[in-house]
Amino acid sequence: MNKLIPAIKVKNLTFYYGAKTTKPAIENISMDIYQNQVTAIIGPSGCGKSTFIKTLNRISELEGDVQVKGSVEFAGQNIYERRINLNRLRRQIGMVFQKPNLFPMSVYDNVAYGLRIDRFVPKAQLDEIVETAIRGAALWDEVKDKLGKSALGLSGGQQQRLCIARAIAVKPKILLMDEPCSALDPIATMKVEELIHQLREEFTIAIVTHNMQQAVRVSDFTAFFTTDESRIGQMVEFGGTTQIFNSPLDERTRDYVSGRFG
Numbered sequence: 001m002n003k004l005i006p007a008i009k010v011k012n013l014t015f016y017y018g019a020k021t022t023k024p025a026i027e028n029i030s031m032d033i034y035q036n037q038v039t040a041i042i043g044p045s046g047c048g049k050s051t052f053i054k055t056l057n058r059i060s061e062l063e064g065d066v067q068v069k070g071s072v073e074f075a076g077q078n079i080y081e082r083r084i085n086l087n088r089l090r091r092q093i094g095m096v097f098q099k100p101n102l103f104p105m106s107v108y109d110n111v112a113y114g115l116r117i118d119r120f121v122p123k124a125q126l127d128e129i130v131e132t133a134i135r136g137a138a139l140w141d142e143v144k145d146k147l148g149k150s151a152l153g154l155s156g157g158q159q160q161r162l163c164i165a166r167a168i169a170v171k172p173k174i175l176l177m178d179e180p181c182s183a184l185d186p187i188a189t190m191k192v193e194e195l196i197h198q199l200r201e202e203f204t205i206a207i208v209t210h211n212m213q214q215a216v217r218v219s220d221f222t223a224f225f226t227t228d229e230s231r232i233g234q235m236v237e238f239g240g241t242t243q244i245f246n247s248p249l250d251e252r253t254r255d256y257v258s259g260r261f262g
């Protein structure tokens with residue numbers, strides 16, 4: 001295996017929903033997310049998987065007032081520093097959600113959207129970037145004749161791959177995926193999983209999944225989260241996916257991956 005380089009270093013991260021809440025949703029999480037690897041976040045419902053992944057590009061703050069302790073280092077900077085440019089951060093760390101969230105626009109315009117936001121891109125260049133992104137999302141053959149048609153007319157699986165195309169069009173360093181297959185049928189799920197395999201050549205990926213087989217299929221590293229007796233989310237164990245599933249060190253991980261719990 002090539003040398004592992006952390007793309008994100010999470011240190012003692014604690015996150016609270018609400019400005020005055022005293023009970024955090026996740027507490028004291030420390031882990032690295034390695035470059036060009038797929039890291040799966042698994043654990044029972046409510047343990048803070050989505051919350052965690054959304055703290056990595058500060059999208060969690062869109063939920064309202066929040067409190068954050070600890071740090072998330074990316075590109076040599078703590079993203080929770082005051083002077084961070086959030087738009088830039090979210091371009092570099094893109095996100096794909098549970099349900100496809102396309103805009104009511106054409107297939108083409110959905111992918112071009114992020115590129116047009118902050119600069120003028122000449123049409124020929126835009127065409128090329130859009131095509132490369134859609135090809136990168138393994139969707140080109142299915143939509144190349146429908147670029148001007150509404151994206152909402154695509155199947156669920158196609159929509160989710162178009163969301164991935166939209167996310168990669170702005171050339172992020174990292175792609176966060178929050179249960180990207182939960183609304184998809186098994187065939188569409190398989191396509192997205194194959195795509196994740198290909199994308200890791202170019203991107204660093206962190207994926208939340210409820211599906212343990214999926215974590216085994218797509219990820220190189222796995223973090224197991226659970227809640228403590230106060231229902232506060234915490235990370236129990238982080239390691240290579242094979243180790244986490246075949247020889248977990250913590251009893252709670254063992255119970256969860258063997259299906260005895262959660």
Ligand SMILES: Nc1ncnc2c1ncn2[C@@H]1O[C@H](COP(=O)(O)OP(=O)(O)OP(=O)(O)O)[C@@H](O)[C@H]1O
Pocket residue numbers: 017025043044045046047048049050051052063210233
């Ligand atoms: N916007 C919010 N405001 C307040 N509390 C929230 C909010 N979103 C999530 N929480 C709480 O934070 C905790 C962690 O939720 P989160 O959705 O991160 O868990 P999860 O592991 O992703 O769950 P699931 O697997 O069910 O999606 C839960 O107790 C949840 O109720």
